[in-house]
Amino acid sequence: MFKKYYIYLLLIVGITSCDQKPQLSETEQKVETLLAKMTLKEKIGQMNQYNGFWNVTGPVPEGGDAQVKYNHLAEGYVGSMLNVRGVKEVREVQKVAVEKSRLGIPLIIGFDLIHGYKTISPIPLAESASWDLEAIKNSAAIGAKEAAAAGINWTFAPMVDITRDARWGRVMEGAGEDPFLGSKIAAARVQGFQGDDLSSPYTVAACAKHFAAYGFAEGGRDYNTVDIGLNTLHNVVLPPFKAALDAGVKTFMNSFNDLNGIPATADKYLQRDVLKSEWNFDGFVVSDWGSLREMMDHGYAKDRKHAGELALNAGSDMDMESYIYHEELEGLLEEGKVKLADIDDAVRRILKVKYELGLFEDPYRYLDEAREKEVTGSQEILDGVLDMAKKSIVLLKNENKLLPLKKNGQKIALIGPLAADKNSPLGNWRIGAADHSAISVLEGLQAYNGNTIKHQQGVKLVNKVPAGFHEEVSINETDRTGFAAAKKAAAKADVVVMVLGEYGFQSGEGRSRANLDLPGLQQELLEEIYAINPNIVLVLMNGRPLVLNWADKHLPAIVEAWHLGTQSGHAIAQVLYGDYNPGGKLPMSFPRSVGQMPLYYNGKSTGRPGADGEDKGSVFWSHYGDEENTALYPFGFGLSYTSFNYSDISLNASEMTATGSIEASVEVTNTGTVEGKEIVQFYLQDIHASAVRPVRELKGFELIDLKPGETKKVTFTIDEKLLQFYSANNTWESETGDFNVFIGTDSTTDRKVTFSLK
Numbered sequence: 001m002f003k004k005y006y007i008y009l010l011l012i013v014g015i016t017s018c019d020q021k022p023q024l025s026e027t028e029q030k031v032e033t034l035l036a037k038m039t040l041k042e043k044i045g046q047m048n049q050y051n052g053f054w055n056v057t058g059p060v061p062e063g064g065d066a067q068v069k070y071n072h073l074a075e076g077y078v079g080s081m082l083n084v085r086g087v088k089e090v091r092e093v094q095k096v097a098v099e100k101s102r103l104g105i106p107l108i109i110g111f112d113l114i115h116g117y118k119t120i121s122p123i124p125l126a127e128s129a130s131w132d133l134e135a136i137k138n139s140a141a142i143g144a145k146e147a148a149a150a151g152i153n154w155t156f157a158p159m160v161d162i163t164r165d166a167r168w169g170r171v172m173e174g175a176g177e178d179p180f181l182g183s184k185i186a187a188a189r190v191q192g193f194q195g196d197d198l199s200s201p202y203t204v205a206a207c208a209k210h211f212a213a214y215g216f217a218e219g220g221r222d223y224n225t226v227d228i229g230l231n232t233l234h235n236v237v238l239p240p241f242k243a244a245l246d247a248g249v250k251t252f253m254n255s256f257n258d259l260n261g262i263p264a265t266a267d268k269y270l271q272r273d274v275l276k277s278e279w280n281f282d283g284f285v286v287s288d289w290g291s292l293r294e295m296m297d298h299g300y301a302k303d304r305k306h307a308g309e310l311a312l313n314a315g316s317d318m319d320m321e322s323y324i325y326h327e328e329l330e331g332l333l334e335e336g337k338v339k340l341a342d343i344d345d346a347v348r349r350i351l352k353v354k355y356e357l358g359l360f361e362d363p364y365r366y367l368d369e370a371r372e373k374e375v376t377g378s379q380e381i382l383d384g385v386l387d388m389a390k391k392s393i394v395l396l397k398n399e400n401k402l403l404p405l406k407k408n409g410q411k412i413a414l415i416g417p418l419a420a421d422k423n424s425p426l427g428n429w430r431i432g433a434a435d436h437s438a439i440s441v442l443e444g445l446q447a448y449n450g451n452t453i454k455h456q457q458g459v460k461l462v463n464k465v466p467a468g469f470h471e472e473v474s475i476n477e478t479d480r481t482g483f484a485a486a487k488k489a490a491a492k493a494d495v496v497v498m499v500l501g502e503y504g505f506q507s508g509e510g511r512s513r514a515n516l517d518l519p520g521l522q523q524e525l526l527e528e529i530y531a532i533n534p535n536i537v538l539v540l541m542n543g544r545p546l547v548l549n550w551a552d553k554h555l556p557a558i559v560e561a562w563h564l565g566t567q568s569g570h571a572i573a574q575v576l577y578g579d580y581n582p583g584g585k586l587p588m589s590f591p592r593s594v595g596q597m598p599l600y601y602n603g604k605s606t607g608r609p610g611a612d613g614e615d616k617g618s619v620f621w622s623h624y625g626d627e628e629n630t631a632l633y634p635f636g637f638g639l640s641y642t643s644f645n646y647s648d649i650s651l652n653a654s655e656m657t658a659t660g661s662i663e664a665s666v667e668v669t670n671t672g673t674v675e676g677k678e679i680v681q682f683y684l685q686d687i688h689a690s691a692v693r694p695v696r697e698l699k700g701f702e703l704i705d706l707k708p709g710e711t712k713k714v715t716f717t718i719d720e721k722l723l724q725f726y727s728a729n730n731t732w733e734s735e736t737g738d739f740n741v742f743i744g745t746d747s748t749t750d751r752k753v754t755f756s757l758k
């Protein structure tokens with residue numbers, strides 16, 4: 001088969017090279033014309049990205065580093081800038097590039113638009129809990145609209161890293177642990193950011209990051225080494241990147257980690273072989289921040305020059321903030337260490353995206369003060385982030401129908417360090433948002449005026465030295481002086497709402513944790529309040545799965561509210577009062593202990609699984625002596641104010657061939673008293689294969705709305721493509737044999753049938 005394909009390829013190449021020149025598109029022709037005019041220095045300039053270096057509202061730099069960089073801008077030695085934002089600022093730098101440099105090539109302006117620009121939507125992990133692809137796409141689109149109105153044309157998002165280890169702080173930026181859900185969400189986000197027309201001033205180019213395997217940092221410690229084999233790389237890590245590519249993503253970002261000993265920035269297999277050859281990606285790859293330079297710290301590049309050589313040869317097209325391409329590529333070319341063809345290729349890719357963004361047609365097309373004013377914080381965007389926030393909430397526990405709360409005549413004690421916090425709900429990665437600009441839970445509850453609300457912090461927030469663009473705090477670990485007042489409020493209340501979790505910057509880049517419990521004195525406060533009034537609704541704000549054993553065992557109601565962004569408090573209040581029936585499902589498993597990390601539902605079986613209790617009497621099976629293997633709250637788990645009943649699964653056939661298909665159906669009924677949303681989940685298990693397959697894998701899901709008493713039939717189609725995996729032959733293929741089908745309300749469902757691929 002391979003031979004045949006190879007001969008066919010040779011034939012095509014032969015035909016194109018002998019008989020006809022490949023047809024260039026209009027954009028490609030423009031790129032070629034421009035490239036032909038460029039000096040080597042100008043070409044290398046396109047591959048150089050600078051962080052904002054000058055306060056552009058002040059005078060033009062005179063002297064020092066900023067002066068040098070300003071000159072580079074004016075000489076056409078800078079292709080892109082990041083962290084320059086707002087029409088006024090962007091115009092200033094764009095003017096220098098366009099009006100002062102010889103060829104007037106516009107800059108592409110990059111920015112970490114991760115979950116909203118100024119108006120903040122839920123953190124990506126939270127949005128992923130909605131499983132609502134339309135809502136997620138819309139959230140990306142409104143974020144793009146607001147950012148593009150501020151002069152930005154390129155976001156460093158979506159982060160599509162699969163994350164299995166909650167200790168890693170960056171789990172908040174992704175879509176969780178599952179490659180299927182992650183792929184769907186990656187595509188939705190790309191489509192949302194880029195829209196149908198990249199040259200529209202309401203859209204931005206997207207960037208799939210971090211290529212690749214950054215989410216597998218050992219021990220969950222950020223920037224740490226990654227060691228995984230081809231099986232996990234292709235079956236788990238790469239699918240969301242491929243989905244982003246298929247959705248048309250214009251750029252990729254490589255990653256800080258080394259993968260099996262090779263820093264991703266210098267990984268030729270990933271960037272040239274897989275991405276640019278096998279997948280035919282025709283956009284460009286940007287390095288991560290300073291990742292060229294960091295290859296020296298990795299112990300991989302011997303000096304800056306060597307780093308430049310390794311990065312370019314491996315296929316990294318743009319250097320973010322190392323200045324290595326700018327300083328070293330010319331010399332490397334003279335020495336024959338890099339090829340002009342590779343420099344040209346990188347420049348072509350970068351220019352192409354700039355053309356597609358419409359920047360050559362009008363370098364100021366994203367720069368319109370009136371539009372900026374009209375779009376920023378508009379009602380449409382506020383409504384969009386509120387809608388997304390409600391859809392992101394996951395109800396983890398609700399005993400005795402404590403929720404929804406009654407709207408009138410209740411005494412509510414609202415307790416916790418995050419209850420009135422207007423900053424934490426914005427989460428991490430919200431560079432453009434003003435500090436303290438979120439609606440707090442207190443404000444959200446106050447918008448309903450039928451109850452009396454007594455607020456007490458209980459545990460204080462401690463101010464920290466600012467660690468970046470924003471004000472930071474931590475949660476107090478020693479000061480119990482607020483406990484007494486909180487207990488007094490709880491004693492008099494009908495219901496206690498406790499808002500606990502992580503402060504906004506406790507997750508995100510560089511924010512790994514070795515513990516996954518409630519930080520500071522929060523657990524102690526919770527237990528003391530419980531002793532006085534156990535009628536507690538715990539509202540969690542966090543950027544990662546936490547260990548919640550005590551809360552799960554004792555409290556009647558738990559609401560996972562993540563960091564939900566600008567409209568947080570309204571979303572939470574509407575859920576607590578039942579004006580919105582929560583329907584989110586967890587995109588990551590919540591562990592029972594940090595010792596279970598990494599924890600994910602779609603692991604492989606072992607030779608000693610202890611299935612059906614067979615080995616459980618003994619010691620010698622794969623387990624912990626002091627903890628369950630399972631998650632406390634599994635992937636796909638989430639409750640509703642109503643309940644659902646599932647029928648058995650019916651298959652329309654029990655066998656199929658590679659050209660056929662099978663339909664698997666269930667009937668789902670709303671057995672409760674209110675309308676609700678259910679996410680029907682469909683999992684497959686390839687029982688025996690040439691390489692061991694996961695115990696089950698998500699392969700489909702459908703969101704349905706059901707009125708009380710209503711039943712809907714949900715059908716999933718199984719075809720050969722769905723059964724493919726990266727096999728022991730190092731290729732995507734299916735293998736004949738038996739498969740289990742599971743359909744249910746979360747990843748632990750035992751509703752199962754079997755079919756065969758013949």
Ligand code: BGC
Nearest residue numbers: 082112156209253288289509
């Ligand atoms: C992060 C990237 C981010 C870049 C630019 C890096 O530290 O890893 O995800 O896009 O900075 O801000």
